Amino acid sequence: MSALLFAASLAAAQTVGAARQKELVRLVRQDCGSCHGMTLNGGLGPPLTPQALKQKPAEGLKATILGGRPGTPMPPWGAFMTEAEADWIVNELLKGFPNER
Amino acid sequence: MSARSAALAAITLTALAGCVQTELRGTGDLGVIIERAAGRVQIVDTTRETKLGAVEGLGDLSHASVVFSRDGRYAYVFGRDGGLTKVDLLRMRIDVRVVQSGNSIGGAISQDGRLIAAANYTPGGVRVFDAETLELLADIPAAYGDGSQRAKVVGLEDSAGNQFAFSLFEAGQIWVADLSEPRVPKLTKFKDVGRQPYDALVTPDGRYYLAGLFGEDGVAMLDLWHPERGVKRVLAGYGRGEQPLPVYKMPHLEGWAMAGSLAFLPAVGRHEVLVVDTATWREAGRIKVAGQPVFVMARPDGRQVWVNFAFPENEKVQVIDVETQTIVKTLVPGKAVLHMEFTPRGEAVWISARDDSRVLVYDTATLELRSLLLVDNPSGIFFTSRAFRMGL
Numbered sequence: 001m002s003a004l005l006f007a008a009s010l011a012a013a014q015t016v017g018a019a020r021q022k023e024l025v026r027l028v029r030q031d032c033g034s035c036h037g038m039t040l041n042g043g044l045g046p047p048l049t050p051q052a053l054k055q056k057p058a059e060g061l062k063a064t065i066l067g068g069r070p071g072t073p074m075p076p077w078g079a080f081m082t083e084a085e086a087d088w089i090v091n092e093l094l095k096g097f098p099n100e101r
Numbered sequence: 102m103s104a105r106s107a108a109l110a111a112i113t114l115t116a117l118a119g120c121v122q123t124e125l126r127g128t129g130d131l132g133v134i135i136e137r138a139a140g141r142v143q144i145v146d147t148t149r150e151t152k153l154g155a156v157e158g159l160g161d162l163s164h165a166s167v168v169f170s171r172d173g174r175y176a177y178v179f180g181r182d183g184g185l186t187k188v189d190l191l192r193m194r195i196d197v198r199v200v201q202s203g204n205s206i207g208g209a210i211s212q213d214g215r216l217i218a219a220a221n222y223t224p225g226g227v228r229v230f231d232a233e234t235l236e237l238l239a240d241i242p243a244a245y246g247d248g249s250q251r252a253k254v255v256g257l258e259d260s261a262g263n264q265f266a267f268s269l270f271e272a273g274q275i276w277v278a279d280l281s282e283p284r285v286p287k288l289t290k291f292k293d294v295g296r297q298p299y300d301a302l303v304t305p306d307g308r309y310y311l312a313g314l315f316g317e318d319g320v321a322m323l324d325l326w327h328p329e330r331g332v333k334r335v336l337a338g339y340g341r342g343e344q345p346l347p348v349y350k351m352p353h354l355e356g357w358a359m360a361g362s363l364a365f366l367p368a369v370g371r372h373e374v375l376v377v378d379t380a381t382w383r384e385a386g387r388i389k390v391a392g393q394p395v396f397v398m399a400r401p402d403g404r405q406v407w408v409n410f411a412f413p414e415n416e417k418v419q420v421i422d423v424e425t426q427t428i429v430k431t432l433v434p435g436k437a438v439l440h441m442e443f444t445p446r447g448e449a450v451w452i453s454a455r456d457d458s459r460v461l462v463y464d465t466a467t468l469e470l471r472s473l474l475l476v477d478n479p480s481g482i483f484f485t486s487r488a489f490r491m492g493l
Binding site for chain 2 (some may be wrong): 026030031033034035037038039041042043044068071073075076080100
């Protein structure tokens with residue numbers, strides 16, 4: 001992991017508490033999962049596995065999550081999470097997203 | 102209770118009663134509930150409103166759907182991971198299971214009950230199986246453009262004459278596959294039907310195939326009695342040029358919410374249920390609802406329409422009175438309401454609340470809660486009465 005990414009994930013972990021992390025894991029697995037698959041291996045939306053995302057800049061992924069992609073079914077989630085929370089999700093996606101429980 | 106302990110219990114009961122045979126029963130009041138995360142289905146009895154037993158080992162069941170054999174004995178479960186499992190409802194065990202693709206969305210059973218078709222995302226296409234053995238009979242790649250691209254297949258529906266109709270999401274096409282010779286499918290392709298068809302349904306008579314469009318306001322309609330007339334656009338521009346609202350879950354066009362000559366459909370990107378007059382295929386009204394509708398389902402007698410919603414309004418269910426086209430009740434069954442299923446004649450409706458791990462049974466006359474079943478992260482609920490209806 002690059003030093004930069006590590007620093008970012010530390011910062012994200014600091015601002016997203018354990019209880020909220022648990023909620024976000026559920027949100028991603030269940031609600032993002034309705035389009036990306038519960039295993040995140042893809043559905044109507046593309047796979048969100050480390051393999052699929054590793055070439056893509058984290059900033060762009062975060063912007064997609066917060067702002068959506070107009071003209072595609074990817075909706076904006078900015079009303080339901082902070083920037084730090086979106087950062088946290090992107091970091092976890094790049095590492096391999098945690099399972100529920 | 103696992104299938105094995107249920108079977109044991111049944112044997113013990115009959116032994117106590119002094120019988121030598123296990124009790125005979127029909128399947129007309131049976132159904133299955135998908136336990137999304139556990140890869141398991143619960144088999145339920147809609148008369149006694151209870152679980153009878155569970156069948157495990159069905160793989161990734163997020164977004165799973167089910168069709169039934171015409172004798173009502175077997176449930177065919179389509180899993181997200183491409184698994185297709187034939188479950189014996191009476192013995193409560195897996196009869197046959199195949200993993201047929203990488204990523205599947207649902208399927209259909211042919212008019213004569215002999216063929217099962219599965220709609221796949223990756224690799225995009227349709228595969229057709231022998232309903233008895235699940236042997237692969239035909240593979241139809243959803244190739245488009247120069248032929249090297251494959252589209253995700255959505256809205257796979259059965260219709261008369263062992264035909265299946267389906268839509269290609271990225272390609273904006275509708276295909277009809279005639280499987281009267283199962284190993285030699287005959288395809289008719291309709292191009293430029295509209296942007297991003299996301300799901301479809303057929304009317305109960307099997308005549309009209311309607312594909313909802315995500316990329317534009319409107320519905321693509323094919324008259325399967327007259328395919329030569331081509332695909333027509335209905336409800337074009339229902340959004341009246343307004344900016345669509347974000348859709349946090351794709352709506353489903355499963356079933357056909359039809360009451361008299363009126364049909365009820367979820368709008369996309371509007372918090373509305375659209376009312377269509379099926380005599381003219383024109384808009385006959387719209388009803389403001391609590392959020393982005395996901396399922397819009399008519400009680401079998403067509404007097405009420407029940408609606409559930411996408412995140413973040415997914416704790417609610419609204420009941421529309423068809424005669425007055427008004428909402429008569431907003432229920433809050435629980436967290437993450439995913440699906441609703443009416444009993445065969447509609448006196449009750451079963452509703453799954455995923456995050457509460459509950460299935461709630463409501464009386465549709467009083468709109469009161471009748472029973473509650475504990476089910477682990479329930480999603481789809483499917484009753485055997487679907488076996489006798491086209492498009493389900």
